[in-house]
Amino acid sequence: DTEVTQTPKHLVMGMTNKKSLKCEQHMGHRAMYWYKQKAKKPPELMFVYSYEKLSINESVPSRFSPECPNSSLLNLHLHALQPEDSALYLCASSRASGLLGGYQPQHFGDGTRLSIL
Amino acid sequence: AQSVTQLGSHVSVSEGALVLLRCNYSSSVPPYLFWYVQYPNQGLQLLLKYTSAATLVKGINGFEAEFKKSETSFHLTKPSAHMSDATEYFCAVTRYGNKLVFGAGTILRVKS
Numbered sequence: 001d002t003e004v005t006q007t008p009k010h011l012v013m014g015m016t017n018k019k020s021l022k023c024e025q026h027m028g029h030r031a032m033y034w035y036k037q038k039a040k041k042p043p044e045l046m047f048v049y050s051y052e053k054l055s056i057n058e059s060v061p062s063r064f065s066p067e068c069p070n071s072s073l074l075n076l077h078l079h080a081l082q083p084e085d086s087a088l089y090l091c092a093s094s095r096a097s098g099l100l101g102g103y104q105p106q107h108f109g110d111g112t113r114l115s116i117l
Numbered sequence: 118a119q120s121v122t123q124l125g126s127h128v129s130v131s132e133g134a135l136v137l138l139r140c141n142y143s144s145s146v147p148p149y150l151f152w153y154v155q156y157p158n159q160g161l162q163l164l165l166k167y168t169s170a171a172t173l174v175k176g177i178n179g180f181e182a183e184f185k186k187s188e189t190s191f192h193l194t195k196p197s198a199h200m201s202d203a204t205e206y207f208c209a210v211t212r213y214g215n216k217l218v219f220g221a222g223t224i225l226r227v228k229s
Binding site for chain 1: 149151153158159160161162163166168207211216217218219220221222
């Protein structure tokens with residue numbers, strides 16, 4: 001069983017809808033991530049939150065709006081999406097990197113498969 | 118910028134044969150390197166990681182990888198392939214902080 005839980009597992013929405021993807025972890029991690037993965041492609045980083053503050057935004061269109069309400073939850077709010085936004089959206093979490101940098105392994109959820117009609 | 122190149126988008130081996138998945142990194146300084154596995158309709162699972170402690174890294178499910186600075190490589194191996202190993206594998210790199218960059222992926226096929 002994955003330690004990072006994503007809901008819903010599948011989502012179909014129209015281009016005018018507003019929906020949200022949710023991610024939850026209870027490992028005490030203070031860094032959380034959103035990735036987008038198109039079919040037969042590797043995951044691409046979208047956003048990174050560290051200590052509940054947005055630290056990386058990979059030039060993602062504003063129709064994707066992340067939110068980190070607390071250290072265990074990460075949301076991705078969707079509005080006015082385009083058909084090309086159909087993909088698997090993966091959430092991950094890790095311990096935050098220390099002051100000297102380094103790397104902490106990321107733990108991934110099983111993703112939300114999003115289809116835009 | 119950090120990057121990794123996975124040689125071969127598809128690799129096919131017979132059950133019981135050696136598995137070798139190739140990954141070369143681009144970096145002016147030794148980075149942190151990882152292999153992840155992704156089963157259909159699932160997220161990514163960390164197989165193993167290189168963080169400069171040892172050049173030969175052992176991971177889960179019998180996989181291991183060797184960091185070779187002279188070749189800028191971090192190839193993934195397993196002595197004997199099992200049918201359950203058939204899925205997609207990603208090599209990934211990071212140098213600072215939390216930004217992870219993935220290679221294009223290699224799909225492993227295991228023939229019975």
